[in-house]
Amino acid sequence: MQITRRQILLALPLLGLATPALAARDTLESDWFVGIIPDTPFNIEIVNIRKIPPEFRRQDVRYAGREPVGSLVIDKRGRFLFHVTGPGRAVRYGVAVGREGAQWSGEAVVGRRARWPSWTPTANMRRRNPKLPATMPGGPENPLGARALYLYQNGRDTLYRIHGTNEPWSIGKAASSGCIRMLNEDVFELFGSVPNGTRVFVR
Template sequence: MRPASGHRFRLTAACLLGLALALPAGQSAWADSRPPLPAMGPSLRKTVAFPTAEKIGTIIIRKQEKALYLVTGKGEALRYRISVGRDGFGWTGTVQVGSKTEWPAWRPPKEMRARRPELPEMVPSGPYNPLGARALYLLRDGRDTLYRIHGTNDPSGVGFDGTSGCFRLTNTDVIDLFRRVPVGTKVVVQ
């Protein structure tokens, strides 16, 4: 009798070969033209006790904790581990999600490019883009703050003071948050 793992391998290989043969030459099984999903990173979210007077659906960012909380009600929230602004780049206040983008392109602000002239004017969406798989654009009084809640091309960088004021999550977690949060969501940064 052969081991089950060998049988599973042959079955999986046969399925993949069948899929490849069923597609026209040069066509991918992922023909939706979205970038591949490398560096997704683990999910660092967890349901936690979180008493607050804020409404269900509000995002509360506690920079000292390097945590983003999505209020779910009943004294609970989903907690996501995040990176926050390094020294000199932190900020507080109340903003709202003004728009959301899947696989955003990144255009470093002119102030950032002045500090780091080696940065390109634009990094297209994809696996090398530092905004990762999703971005939530933050507005204050209807104006773009230039700050984002976004994914990353380097999940090992989540959980530190290392951004220029944005809030960075693993791609796995930013995709989850993106699905849960509508445009107009209140974001409280503490």
């Protein structure tokens, strides 16, 4: 049985990990996190959802597209990712997309998935910024966040991913190097809901 994020949040007090009430939180710009989702080998920080514009918060929506149930649809202009869950229905997530000139469109499949993925900057990234590491192990400081879905075409890695982020303030913006960023708690949920082979449509 798939455990939803809502069930996880409701269970936190039972685990001794109660999330502080948002109304009692300091609303300073630096105060982005309000609790954790227990995970291994690192816990996932839960974002103060009040800091995310309402349209980019996870929500169940009507969906008029023709993509098959189970597929993922990325609307770059709207900065949304839709997980088609049934006829005329989808879960919509706010995402960050690629900056101008670093956007990719097309159809792919989820070729593999990773928990706390390592990050290997592309050659182009390292040419633009020679200070980038050759590779970076997974963890809270890693820009790929808690989970990653790797997009493949014809059996080959496109080098584009759907992944978490340690910069939740980028959601709803054109901020990435071309990949699709999600809140860590959102990509954690998506990771548990879509298998390898899932079709992905990037519009």
